[in-house]
Amino acid sequence: MTAPEILSAIQTKFPEIKLELQQGPAGDPWILVTSGDVANVIRILKNELGLNYLACLSGIDYQDSLGVVYQLRSLSGKFEIMVKTLAPLENPCVPTISDLYASANWFEREAYDLIGIQFQGHPDLRRIMMPEDWVGHPLRKDYQPPAEYHGISTSRPNTHQLLDQLRTAQNRSDEKSKVDTVPHVTQSGTVIPKSGEGQNL
Amino acid sequence: MKELYDSISTSWQLSPGMMSLVTVLWILAIAVVVLAFMATFAGVTSWVERRIAGRMMSRIGPNRVGPGGSLQWIADGLKCFLKEDVIPQAVDKPLFRFAPYLVFAGCFAAFAALPFGYGIVASNIDIGIFYISAITTFVVLGILMAGWSSNNKWSLLGGIRSAAQIVSYEIPTGLAVLTIVVLAGTLNMQEIIKQQGGWPWYWFIFHNPFSLVAFFIFFSSILAEGNRTPFDLPEAESELVAGYLTEYSGMRFVFFFFAEWANLWVMSAIITTLFLGGWQIPGVADLGSVIEKSAGTVKYLWILASVASFFFKTLLFVFIVIWVRWTLPRLRVDQLMIMCWKYFVPIGFICLIGSALFAILPQTGAWYWFQLSIKLILTASGFGGVVILLWRSFYNIRALDDKIYFKVWE
Amino acid sequence: MTKLMVETLDTESTVVNMGPQHPSTHGVINLKLHLKGEVIEAVDPHVGFLHRSIEKISELTQFTGFIPYTDRVDYLSAMFGNQAWCMAVEKLLGIQVPRRAEYLRVIACELNRIINHLIACGTMAMDLGAFTPFLHGIREREKVNDIMEKICGARLNYNYMRFGGVSRDFMPGLDKEILDFLDRFEKFLPEFNRLITGNEIFEKRLIHVGVIPPDLAISHSLGGPNLRASGVDFDLRRDFPYSAYPEFKFKVIIGGNYRGEAGDSFARYMVRIEEMEEAAKIIRQAIAGIPEGAYQTKLLRNPVVPSGEVYSRVESTRGEMGFHVISNGTDTAYRTKIRTGSFVAMSIIPPIAPGLMVADLTAFFGSLDVVAPEVDR
Numbered sequence: 001m002t003a004p005e006i007l008s009a010i011q012t013k014f015p016e017i018k019l020e021l022q023q024g025p026a027g028d029p030w031i032l033v034t035s036g037d038v039a040n041v042i043r044i045l046k047n048e049l050g051l052n053y054l055a056c057l058s059g060i061d062y063q064d065s066l067g068v069v070y071q072l073r074s075l076s077g078k079f080e081i082m083v084k085t086l087a088p089l090e091n092p093c094v095p096t097i098s099d100l101y102a103s104a105n106w107f108e109r110e111a112y113d114l115i116g117i118q119f120q121g122h123p124d125l126r127r128i129m130m131p132e133d134w135v136g137h138p139l140r141k142d143y144q145p146p147a148e149y150h151g152i153s154t155s156r157p158n159t160h161q162l163l164d165q166l167r168t169a170q171n172r173s174d175e176k177s178k179v180d181t182v183p184h185v186t187q188s189g190t191v192i193p194k195s196g197e198g199q200n201l
Numbered sequence: 202m203k204e205l206y207d208s209i210s211t212s213w214q215l216s217p218g219m220m221s222l223v224t225v226l227w228i229l230a231i232a233v234v235v236l237a238f239m240a241t242f243a244g245v246t247s248w249v250e251r252r253i254a255g256r257m258m259s260r261i262g263p264n265r266v267g268p269g270g271s272l273q274w275i276a277d278g279l280k281c282f283l284k285e286d287v288i289p290q291a292v293d294k295p296l297f298r299f300a301p302y303l304v305f306a307g308c309f310a311a312f313a314a315l316p317f318g319y320g321i322v323a324s325n326i327d328i329g330i331f332y333i334s335a336i337t338t339f340v341v342l343g344i345l346m347a348g349w350s351s352n353n354k355w356s357l358l359g360g361i362r363s364a365a366q367i368v369s370y371e372i373p374t375g376l377a378v379l380t381i382v383v384l385a386g387t388l389n390m391q392e393i394i395k396q397q398g399g400w401p402w403y404w405f406i407f408h409n410p411f412s413l414v415a416f417f418i419f420f421s422s423i424l425a426e427g428n429r430t431p432f433d434l435p436e437a438e439s440e441l442v443a444g445y446l447t448e449y450s451g452m453r454f455v456f457f458f459f460a461e462w463a464n465l466w467v468m469s470a471i472i473t474t475l476f477l478g479g480w481q482i483p484g485v486a487d488l489g490s491v492i493e494k495s496a497g498t499v500k501y502l503w504i505l506a507s508v509a510s511f512f513f514k515t516l517l518f519v520f521i522v523i524w525v526r527w528t529l530p531r532l533r534v535d536q537l538m539i540m541c542w543k544y545f546v547p548i549g550f551i552c553l554i555g556s557a558l559f560a561i562l563p564q565t566g567a568w569y570w571f572q573l574s575i576k577l578i579l580t581a582s583g584f585g586g587v588v589i590l591l592w593r594s595f596y597n598i599r600a601l602d603d604k605i606y607f608k609v610w611e
Numbered sequence: 612m613t614k615l616m617v618e619t620l621d622t623e624s625t626v627v628n629m630g631p632q633h634p635s636t637h638g639v640i641n642l643k644l645h646l647k648g649e650v651i652e653a654v655d656p657h658v659g660f661l662h663r664s665i666e667k668i669s670e671l672t673q674f675t676g677f678i679p680y681t682d683r684v685d686y687l688s689a690m691f692g693n694q695a696w697c698m699a700v701e702k703l704l705g706i707q708v709p710r711r712a713e714y715l716r717v718i719a720c721e722l723n724r725i726i727n728h729l730i731a732c733g734t735m736a737m738d739l740g741a742f743t744p745f746l747h748g749i750r751e752r753e754k755v756n757d758i759m760e761k762i763c764g765a766r767l768n769y770n771y772m773r774f775g776g777v778s779r780d781f782m783p784g785l786d787k788e789i790l791d792f793l794d795r796f797e798k799f800l801p802e803f804n805r806l807i808t809g810n811e812i813f814e815k816r817l818i819h820v821g822v823i824p825p826d827l828a829i830s831h832s833l834g835g836p837n838l839r840a841s842g843v844d845f846d847l848r849r850d851f852p853y854s855a856y857p858e859f860k861f862k863v864i865i866g867g868n869y870r871g872e873a874g875d876s877f878a879r880y881m882v883r884i885e886e887m888e889e890a891a892k893i894i895r896q897a898i899a900g901i902p903e904g905a906y907q908t909k910l911l912r913n914p915v916v917p918s919g920e921v922y923s924r925v926e927s928t929r930g931e932m933g934f935h936v937i938s939n940g941t942d943t944a945y946r947t948k949i950r951t952g953s954f955v956a957m958s959i960i961p962p963i964a965p966g967l968m969v970a971d972l973t974a975f976f977g978s979l980d981v982v983a984p985e986v987d988r
Contacts, residue, residue, distance in 0.1 A: 027919030058948035531740030
């Protein structure tokens with residue numbers, strides 16, 4: 001079955017659900033569903049049309065909304081369909097399908113962790129890739145990584161900055177010592193040069 | 202050994218005080234000699250095992266340090282000796298420190314009753330094999346202490362598994378030993394060897410079908426006693442990192458492993474003594490009486506031949522134990538226990554009773570020919586089995602006719 | 612101890628950490644086990660130790676420059692990552708891959724299938740205590756690594772495929788070398804089976820351990836040998852054909868005919884062993900019938916990909932490797948989601964593990980063929 005056939009199969013049985021068939025300039029077509037209806041639509045697809053295999057569930061940041069894309073497949077009928085739903089940025093709630101497909105449990109945990117979509121009804125929605133106490137959702141387009149995590153700096157000092165800091169500190173403290181001392185870098189990334197002693201490396 | 206000591210005490214006329222000092226020094230000297238042998242054997246076995254393992258896995262094994270890597274064990278021992286002695290903070294320190302010594306002592310004490318040749322035994326006690334079975338259970342104490350004191354749940358699991366395994370497998374070991382003791386009529390190791398003859402059909406293994414079965418039970422149970430694969434759950438590398446040894450490093454770790462490799466010798470020596478005729482040489486009907494009748498250099502040559510025979514048989518079994526380790530996977534804990542209690546113990550009892558029946562048969566007339574024919578049939582089937590095994594091994598090697606690089610020394 | 616005493620004892624389960632550093636978790640994975648003695652009550656996997664944010668990197672790297680990253684998603688069989696990514700971008704670009712290039716891709720991928728299953732079966736044996744079969748498998752893998760070096764220049768992370776084909780053609784004489792390897796491999800496999808597969812201890816450790824019923828396997832989106840061992844007859848190469856697979860004849864191996872039952876660890880192991888034989892047959896057919904022609908459709912080095920969404924998947928060694936690629940008309944992807952077989956295989960551990968013993972968990976985990984880089988990406 002192709003995408004238009006699937007769309008008409010659902011629409012004839014359940015005319016009240018709002019569905020839309022979309023496609024980009026290239027690539028595969030998808031069925032767009034509102035976030036309130038998506039669990040019901042997927043239940044219909046699974047029970048009525050035999051799409052019993054969830055191949056993939058991805059969370060996407062579309063910058064004006066967050067999206068979830070489901071790849072459903074029928075193993076016996078040998079056809080697949082892409083289903084998409086969008087949720088607003090301020091309150092991205094999408095009903096869970098982990099009662100229909102057991103693999104959705106982990107897929108939705110990953111979408112929550114990396115994009116920030118809240119799946120309502122999920123039995124165990126916690127982070128999966130990032131540590132439990134991480135702040136922020138890394139795969140969002142406006143994500144800024146934190147400067148440090150438990151005192152460990154998340155950036156490496158730039159070599160040129162290091163040498164500049166070192167030269168100015170040395171010139172201030174001791175005119176005669178050379179630049180080839182071993183710098184001492186603290187945990188937060190500041191550079192404390194070894195003044196006075198020079199080490200031949 | 203005792204004769205030498207007696208001859209010294211009679212030839213040198215010494216006061217009782219000096220005599221007791223000489224006795225103490227004598228005992229210490231014997232202990233040092235045995236300890237040196239044990240330590241050297243453990244070290245060389247570690248190198249030999251790594252080479253054999255390497256060749257079986259179609260790789261080379263250590264070959265850099267010394268000719269063919271034969272000094273590798275000295276390098277490893279030296280390295281561990283010079284390592285920092287790390288004791289984790291939260292362990293139970295007295296138990297943690299003491300556990301390796303218990304394991305080592307339990308293994309070393311068994312060397313006191315092991316024969317090496319005619320008349321060469323550190324202490325020819327009359328309860329020889331019983332003493333060895335009893336003293337080797339000291340290692341259970343050591344392993345439990347190591348597993349508990351390490352303050353590590355994985356070590357605890359390993360220690361508990363090992364304790365259950367060793368204690369359980371004492372029973373089939375004892376039953377198989379009793380099967381042989383019933384035939385020999387004595388617990389003394391040297392006497393058991395003297396009861397056997399030179400030719401293979403006079404060995405206890407081929408004496409009757411029950412002792413042949415008891416041999417296999419004994420071989421499996423003694424592998425379990427020594428924590429060797431397929432029974433090496435307590436140190437199962439892939440599950441428990443190193444089981445009860447996880448928190449040990451440096452010299453303490455070496456103590457555990459020395460005990461394991463020296464245990465190979467103990468295992469094989471007991472098998473040789475009980476089942477394979479000890480230091481008897483095929484061709485010489487009764488080596489004991491031959492040696493007693495000869496004198497001078499001929500006597501010493503015969504004693505040397507007996508030592509060579511014993512060493513050959515024991516080293517053959519050391520090789521077989523190593524071979525089994527690098528071929529078979531390991532059993533799960535409950536499968537191990539089931540095998541011990543549901544299979545080995547009942548079969549061991551049957552073997553004991555059957556062997557006892559064979560022991561009380563008269564030795565004259567038709568009974569003699571009956572027993573001799575059974576021995577010959579069993580010998581033929583035993584050696585036939587060995588020949589078939591070797592033939593299949595070479596067939597398997599030739600089947601992959603891309604030359605598996607068969608050079609042993611490199 | 613009477614039954615009454617056992618019931619009134621106040622016990623709680625021990626929590627033990629299996630990992631992140633552990634010899635048999637095949638990578639950096641933490642399994643929190645709740646044990647009662649030797650029996651497992653619950654397993655809570657903690658993943659993410661090997662998270663390298665490959666999906667975020669795809670939003671910063673150009674399409675062509677991302678091909679080496681797809682190697683590192685599953686580095687034991689890297690060609691499948693290459694192929695899935697190239698198929699996705701080719702669908703978006705709308706270009707056709709020449710037939711010779713498809714054949715070269717199939718040969719490379721099936722060789723990868725063989726060497727990956729050698730490691731999978733070998734490490735399974737190693738987890739159970741038999742150290743030798745793993746090294747025999749590594750010996751064969753070395754031969755294929757040499758062939759791979761002649762194909763694309765690298766032994767582990769290949770960077771072989773490009774959009775529109777492969778990066779270079781076969782050297783002359785390479786197909787004879789691959790056929791020689793296959794002759795040798797077909798003699799090696801019975802020897803390997805004699806060593807470990809027929810071993811009584813090995814079979815006793817694996818049969819009836821970690822049985823996955825077929826509907827649970829489908830619900831958990833398992834793929835590859837994990838799914839087929841439970842009796843589900845599904846193979847992406849046959850049912851959703853891609854590349855040159857429609858032109859080859861091969862058998863899809865289903866579990867259930869081996870000792871034990873369908874869906875236990877031994878079935879998964881045996882399916883992998885037999886898949887190696889089938890892969891060898893596919894390579895022979897491919898080399899026999901490889902057409903002359905171009906090995907690549909020439910493209911700009913840095914193509915601008917029209918916007919759209921596409922999901923392309925290949926039958927990888929661990930299941931299904933899928934790339935959901937969203938492009939926005941530039942030369943960099945907007946979002947890539949990589950779906951791997953090991954990720955869903957990890958998700959089936961919490962339902963199946965309770966009731967197993969610790970030693971069984973090692974065998975079960977090994978039979979799922981999970982590698983940490985695929986789980987965490």
